[in-house]
Amino acid sequence: MDVRAFYEFFAGGGMARAGLGPAWTCLFANDFDEKKSASYRLNWGSRELKTADIRLLTTEDLPKAKANLAWASFPCQDLSLAGVGAGLNGERSGTFYAFWKLMNGLIVENRAPDLIVLENVNGAVMSHKGRDFAAICGHFHDAGYAYGAIIVDAALFLPQSRPRLFVIGVRKDLQIPQVLRTDFPSIWHPRALQDAVNSLPQPIKESWVWWHMAAPALRNFGFSDLIEEEPTGVAWRTKAETRRLLALMSDVNLLKVEKAKSAGRRMVGCVYRRTRLDESGARVQRAEVRFDDLSGCLRTPAGGSSRQLLLIVEGENVKSRLISARETARLMGLPDDYALPENYNEAYHLTGDGVAVPAVRHIAEHLLEPILARRSASVHAAA
Known part of the structure; x- marks a missing residue:
């Protein structure tokens, strides 16, 4: 060898x-x-x-x-x-x-x-x-x-x-x-x-x-294939919290959610909260979602807005939660037997700072x- x-x-x-x-x-x-x-x-x-x-x-x-x-x-x-x-x-x-x-x-x-x-x-x-x-x-x-x-x-x-x-x-x-x-x-x-x-x-x-x-x-699997059915270390957000997240979306992003509802199957979107300028030029927080079965780039969690959120849409049922540490590891290509830190932020920082x-x-x-x-x-x- x-x-x-x-x-x-x-x-x-x-x-x-x-x-x-x-x-x-x-x-x-x-x-x-x-x-x-x-x-x-x-x-x-x-x-x-x-x-x-x-x-x-x-x-x-x-x-x-x-x-x-x-x-x-x-x-x-x-x-x-x-x-x-x-x-x-x-x-x-x-x-x-x-x-x-x-x-x-x-x-x-x-x-x-x-x-x-x-x-x-x-x-x-x-x-x-x-x-x-x-x-x-x-x-x-x-x-x-x-x-x-x-x-x-x-x-x-x-x-x-x-x-x-x-x-x-x-x-x-x-x-x-x-x-x-x-x-x-x-x-x-x-x-x-x-x-x-x-x-x-x-x-x-x-x-x-x-x-x-x-x-x-050609890659033959998508973001939704890596999502845990029973997430570890993160909890589903309440309906009120999900409504507040949707309220941060522009009309363009809300339209994406409506289209996902009519897809006839479970749709997994990733959401980042970002600071944008509104029509008057003021800085406002926005939630932006994508449903192309592709995650946004993982970032190290320097603050709450940098953590990636998941939006799970099945018909009229819309749920949200943080992406789990194991899901971030899968997005980096690490096997499920790779041992992650027990602390969520430490695990997210480890994976988000790595090389695929x-x-x-x-x-x-x-x-x-x-x-x-x-x-x-x-x-x-x-x-």
Whole structure:
């Protein structure tokens, strides 16, 4: 079997590890959050995990065994379109630089990972008019990595709208199979990403790779298939509470509810409460619903309005409740035997802050593993 050893930075609950799968060996994992670390240990054990601020780590904290892959799902808050816009200069997203300091240290010690993968929100492509994306690309180029990026929406695999940026770098002394390259952008390279690449400085652009990755099979299940009949940890809202939720809806959203009533089957909608401007320009709270059998993007619950609500419509019967922690885990592709925190907010934060498991598996199967397989074949041929 090919050697597949990895480091998992900003590990959270180990969702990248879950996506890579049992054929991969975790050498080291890191997260600064004690509560997330408790979940990581509960599901994966404690041997590889070090709970600490990445800015305090040095290469001496990493095992001497060389990793084939360094995975980093670094914080997105400062890069998100919904964030404060501090970008890579922000307190949280700026931890990218601490991660890269470790990578530079490994390079100096001749322990550079064969592959480096960064994962973040797709808004990172446009952050600071593309300057943050260019900075990330520049670090790959300067470190001697060929690199490229793809946008993968979890909706291809799971009933959740969750597009994410994956920047994948390969040491330039390793051969990339030609089948994994393309001369032109593909479905994985939307216009915003193409524009960002076209704006890169020419020297940095010379290391760019347009990745060619197979499309997944069509998803054959929807949001309603993941809903618990008897929810755990959440209660159905009273009829009065549901009426108050409906009262927050605009005419457009109320029409969606009326159409759902006449669908002739159970309809599951997801609801987010958002602040909108009314006709007079005043800020008002609105409830917005979708019935396309697709969940909105899970977010960490910084406040009540960010928690996703469910609206279950069966004819004239309309019920509402919070989405359960187990349902959020299913929306991330975690199996039902994955142990979640007992506290609802902690479980929601863990899942909403993670990476979609099947998206990681698809990237591993169609890009990372073929590259490492070519590396192993070259090593054996040279021996």
